Amino acid sequence: MGHAFEELVEKQRAADQAHHRVDDLRHAYGPPAEHKWSKKQTTTYETAWRAWRDLDRDIRSAMAEYAKEQHRPRQEVETDVKTAVGRTAAE
Template identity: 60%
Template structure:
């Protein structure tokens, strides 16, 4: 299936938005292992957001690989080009935990 770079940008944007939601929830709820832990509703909300991000990121990765092959470039080159347009939501946060 032929893809365009613009499609990749939109997919990256959607994955980044989902990632940002996960980060916001983590900031709002605190660590899941803190004293008292999360409520059942918080756990469900976080896990739903995390799964959405994971699924979008997985689909993006597969599409970036296909696109890179189609245009004769490497996946890291394409990913770097995407990050020039859309910086990683983790930038400056000091964590890469997901």
């Protein structure tokens, strides 16, 4: 299955949003070693983390496939996607 560049950008945005959600939860709940999380907090965090992990895996796979289809280096495609999303490759 081929991927359009715009699809990669949307997938990256979704992965970024999921990552921000995980960061927000970490900040709100505090380090689990210092604060006892409730069962609900633990479930919420683990669900958010799995969503981020899955979205990140999907975008990486899609970028690799796109790069292969376009005969371009994967890192170049990744940089172009991240630029289109509005962030630097270092993030």
